[in-house]
Amino acid sequence: MLTSIFRTIWYVLLNSFRPRATIQYPDEKVLLPPRYRGRIILSRDPDGEERCVACYLCSIACPVDCIALQATSDEHGRRYPEFFRINFSRCIFCGLCEEACPTYAIQLTPDFEMGEYERQNMVYEKEDLLISGPGKYPGYNFYRISGLEIGGKGKGEAEKEKPPVDVRGLLP
Amino acid sequence: MEAFIFPLIHAIVLLAVLMSLAAMLIWVERRLLALWQLRYGPNRVGPFGLLQVVADMIKIFTKEDWVPPFADKPVFVLAPAVIMTTALLSFAVVPFAPGAVIFDVNIALLFFLGMSSLGVYNVVLAGWASNNKYALLGGLRGAAQMISYEVFMGLSLAGVVMLAGSFNLSDIVEAQQGMWFIVPQFLGFMVFLIAGLAETHRLPFDLPEADAELVAGFHSEYSGMKFGMFFVGEYLGVILFSTMITTLFLGGWNGPFFPPIIWFAIKTFGFIAFFILLRAALPRPRYDQLMAIGWKIMLPITLVNLVATAAILLVTRV
Numbered sequence: 374m375l376t377s378i379f380r381t382i383w384y385v386l387l388n389s390f391r392p393r394a395t396i397q398y399p400d401e402k403v404l405l406p407p408r409y410r411g412r413i414i415l416s417r418d419p420d421g422e423e424r425c426v427a428c429y430l431c432s433i434a435c436p437v438d439c440i441a442l443q444a445t446s447d448e449h450g451r452r453y454p455e456f457f458r459i460n461f462s463r464c465i466f467c468g469l470c471e472e473a474c475p476t477y478a479i480q481l482t483p484d485f486e487m488g489e490y491e492r493q494n495m496v497y498e499k500e501d502l503l504i505s506g507p508g509k510y511p512g513y514n515f516y517r518i519s520g521l522e523i524g525g526k527g528k529g530e531a532e533k534e535k536p537p538v539d540v541r542g543l544l545p
Numbered sequence: 546m547e548a549f550i551f552p553l554i555h556a557i558v559l560l561a562v563l564m565s566l567a568a569m570l571i572w573v574e575r576r577l578l579a580l581w582q583l584r585y586g587p588n589r590v591g592p593f594g595l596l597q598v599v600a601d602m603i604k605i606f607t608k609e610d611w612v613p614p615f616a617d618k619p620v621f622v623l624a625p626a627v628i629m630t631t632a633l634l635s636f637a638v639v640p641f642a643p644g645a646v647i648f649d650v651n652i653a654l655l656f657f658l659g660m661s662s663l664g665v666y667n668v669v670l671a672g673w674a675s676n677n678k679y680a681l682l683g684g685l686r687g688a689a690q691m692i693s694y695e696v697f698m699g700l701s702l703a704g705v706v707m708l709a710g711s712f713n714l715s716d717i718v719e720a721q722q723g724m725w726f727i728v729p730q731f732l733g734f735m736v737f738l739i740a741g742l743a744e745t746h747r748l749p750f751d752l753p754e755a756d757a758e759l760v761a762g763f764h765s766e767y768s769g770m771k772f773g774m775f776f777v778g779e780y781l782g783v784i785l786f787s788t789m790i791t792t793l794f795l796g797g798w799n800g801p802f803f804p805p806i807i808w809f810a811i812k813t814f815g816f817i818a819f820f821i822l823l824r825a826a827l828p829r830p831r832y833d834q835l836m837a838i839g840w841k842i843m844l845p846i847t848l849v850n851l852v853a854t855a856a857i858l859l860v861t862r863v
Contacts, residue, residue, distance in 0.1 A: 378827065381826045381827065382826045382827070384826075385581045385825050386581070386826075388582070393583050394583040394584070395584050397585065
């Protein structure tokens, strides 16, 4: 028992010569991995259009109901959110919205420095959330891949898509 | 007249030095603990965080000084004063350098032991007057711990007294010019060190406080400067026991090259740092373990040391 006590004291004394584990935060920044779940953003596809198709899946997946949006569509029938609002004072950064999103639109980023003095400022609108780039998925464009018929792109014209089967034809 | 003026000036200077030292120890302890736990500690306010002490003082002086309505008010107010008074009075007999003693009496060691016994009252009274179950438990533990460790704290010093042939601390220091008493009285030194830890209820023997179990133990209900007094008192206790170990076992001011007061300061600060190192390194024992260590290990060791010292002195010096 005595030896273990002296050994402990000696090892703790040796700590004087070891580097300190503290990261002095405001001066030194923490190295966050790219998949860190921080501030939520809305990305754009490579053409610069909003990726979000206002399907509400993120809002449904959200366990704390912090996402609110309203769907609308433009003249080509392309859906987009009329407003998109995330209340970050509720958000728990679980990343379920990112998992639910079928178009890679909503993404979590390695940024946590979002402190505010007023609670209202924690509510982010679409213009606060939208970024100019594609985020973590550079080449992805939902409308070019999906078989959906939309302004300028007919059935069977999407990438890797075969022309539609003529159901009235007799040939297989 | 001069015989009165000199100790008065000495006392005032000592009071100022001790109070600022006790305040600075807050910073020293936090920085050293951080060093040994691979952290930085307070390093933001001023150079090396030195002004942290000033910030803490401003904070603690401007805090609301609240006395709980259910407390026993006079006793509640008295308790923090006891620890300060007893610790400060004990410094009157400590010789910092040849002749630099306020109260040079031939019962200095007994005076010190008596004052440290009176110090028990601060824990007991604080725990009792708070009228709070955690405070009471802390007070009970404090009373049992300090009284039982006092028994062999006094006995462990008997060997030193026998070797020096005096209760006067200056004489004890003079007697160590040839050899420090830590060599012939090593057991006494170890026992006194552990008893000193228990007397100042520092970690690992901080059972009266025991943050993990008793909120803050006997001073759970205290706030503001009354709370601060307990801490200043605790740091004064640490300084006091470091000076006493230096005086009794490490040859006090004796040492080559430097002036006596420098040697005294070096030894004392070494022990203060050691007290903090123990806090960083050791876990708190259980309450029954504490009592068992005291009565089943420390007391027999002390008695053996006492008898052996007496026997050797009888054989060699008659």
